Amino acid sequence: MEWADDGIILGTRRHGEANAIVELLTRSHGRHLGLVRGGAGTRMRPLLQPGNSVGAVWRARLDEHLGYYALEGTRLRAATMLSYSHAAYGITHLAALARLLPERAPHDGIYEQFEAILEDFDDPVIAATHVVRFEMAMLEELGFGLDLSCCAATGTHTDLIYVSPKSGCAVSRSAGEPWRERLLPLPAFLRAGNEESSPDGEADIMEGFRLTGMFLLRNVLEPRGQAHSDARAGFIAAVARSRVTLAAE
Numbered sequence: 001m002e003w004a005d006d007g008i009i010l011g012t013r014r015h016g017e018a019n020a021i022v023e024l025l026t027r028s029h030g031r032h033l034g035l036v037r038g039g040a041g042t043r044m045r046p047l048l049q050p051g052n053s054v055g056a057v058w059r060a061r062l063d064e065h066l067g068y069y070a071l072e073g074t075r076l077r078a079a080t081m082l083s084y085s086h087a088a089y090g091i092t093h094l095a096a097l098a099r100l101l102p103e104r105a106p107h108d109g110i111y112e113q114f115e116a117i118l119e120d121f122d123d124p125v126i127a128a129t130h131v132v133r134f135e136m137a138m139l140e141e142l143g144f145g146l147d148l149s150c151c152a153a154t155g156t157h158t159d160l161i162y163v164s165p166k167s168g169c170a171v172s173r174s175a176g177e178p179w180r181e182r183l184l185p186l187p188a189f190l191r192a193g194n195e196e197s198s199p200d201g202e203a204d205i206m207e208g209f210r211l212t213g214m215f216l217l218r219n220v221l222e223p224r225g226q227a228h229s230d231a232r233a234g235f236i237a238a239v240a241r242s243r244v245t246l247a248a249e
Helices: 087-098 108-119 124-141 173-179 202-224 230-248
Strands: 002-015 019-026 030-036 053-059 068-075 160-163 170-172
Touching (some): 019 068, 087 124, 124 202, 170 173
Parallel strands (some): 030 068
């Protein structure tokens, strides 16, 4: 068995004295593990950092075997990204989200979105916006997508400012007003049709994380006996600190 694909390194773990098991999110073969000979050595260390993009060739005698990777770096962004305070948390969080996907099942849309996030990770506000949208995409990919296209109560497509925590559907201002204390705010940048818009300040970003975080925790993580990773909280806190720093300058 052999295939070649593009991949993003999610993590590695030592295997024996000199080798490493490398976990990739690949474009066409999903989340996939493989053994890299010499992967625990200093020569390979710069390549095998989370967030780097690689060209991968995987070989094994049988498809169900762990197999071996031959990797070549195509975009070694990890060293630059880790100079930003939010980046280490962010990459760790993205990798944890990717591990929610079943192994070896292709998710090419998630791969494309993951790679696009990494290209814009230097700006904390842009990175945070992308991460919120990535969490939304993960909910959709895992079968728990939110319906933010129209009001669940009236069917209207305008003035959608709430989300029902029960159904995950949008609710308009007029329909939701009597129950506004029980509803979640819907940030404008997450509304259907606003895919290219930016958050309106830090509050918008935090409401986005609150929204996606609640549904991820309830629908995906808790049924698996998991909780949000510490990296998610660290990333959100680092983004908030960066906003304070920028405001003080």
